[in-house]
Amino acid sequence: MAAKFFLSFRRANYSQLRTVESSLPANATPRSTSSLSLSTERDRALGEKRVMERERDREREEKRVMERERDREREEKRVMERERDREREEKRVMERERERVRVELQRCQARANQLQERLEEVERREHEKVVVQEQAIAAEQRGPSWEVMEDELEETEEELGCGGWAKVKVAKLKVAAKCLHGQLIYDYHRQLFRREMDVAARVSHPNLLRFLGARLEGGMAILTEFMPTSLRALVNRRPRQRLPLEHVLSIAIDVARALNYLHNMSPDPIIHRDLSSANVLLQPSPDGGWLAKVSDYGTANFQSQLQTVNPGSPVYTAPESHDPALQTPKMDIYSFGVLLVEMYTCDFPAPERRAELMESIDHPRLLNLIRQCLNVDRDRRPTAAQLVDLLHAMQ
Ligand SMILES: Nc1ncnc2c1ncn2[C@@H]1O[C@H](COP(=O)(O)OP(=O)(O)O)[C@@H](O)[C@H]1O
């Protein structure tokens, strides 16, 4: 502003000077004092003109400096813009990189989980192998399945005879005696127990508990071979450990064979109606596995004589069991499906947990078989004979 005012003031003086100059005659010749003062006046005017020109130059120079300053500012602004663009681009690159790392991390985690699962599976199989080997060694030490252990046989002094080869004495063998509870004294209970004896006495199969005899007078009792353990005890072992697949399949095949025998009894099939892990008894087999025998004919009956509503344990019972008219051998197949879930998961297959347990079964063919057994439509469940074949194919 000050520079502008100074400029206009200078311009005004300069125009006055031009007025003085132009008022002089062009051909005026210097004469004595007046002509001398005129030349002085002209020199002064010229000097002022030069000053003015320098001033203009300075102004032009100032203007150029200001222009350059403005250019510099514009350039700086452009540089800053470029810098901001570069930062934004860097930010975008970093975002993309972060996203890429996040995706990569997720992929690695999924892979790590997969590997962990595979490792656990390998360890489980290794463990199963060790268990099978240990059992094989134990079985070898124990001897064949028909071996009677020392503490199961008691020799008496009562001699029956003496041959050239050996002496024959009366012996007491450890057997199981199923004795009717003392308070169940009504005829109805005695009849039921009698029916259980009848069924037990009629059947004979390597996978059915062997019936030895029964006491009818006094306290009624059914005598059967002694079995060291049951499937219920095996699946309930703590700490919980899964059964090796070979054992699951071999026990399942034994049970399916027993059912096949009962369901094909002639002329009338027998339906067990109470198949459960407590009613499958086990004895170690020479190969390190188990020999399974179906027991407890308390609810078993010939198909033609069925009258009971909802027989057996509700956990294993087929949906149609509320109606005796709908009860067929296929209700045992339903119970067999529940038993498979229990055996594979080593967990109690309560109806409300069954779906969850089935989700944990990582053997697609077995799972498919279980689903077939648990079909609500009993006609679509497999027969016991088909079960034997299907299970064999999985071995
Ligand atoms: N022969 C046996 N050897 C060893 N334990 C047996 C024998 N029979 C039955 N048991 C055991 O006794 C339990 C009850 O026998 P069970 O015949 O099933 O009776 P219930 O008809 O009352 O269910 C079985 O779950 C099993 O643990």
Ligand SMILES: [Mg+2]
């Ligand atoms: Mg029982």
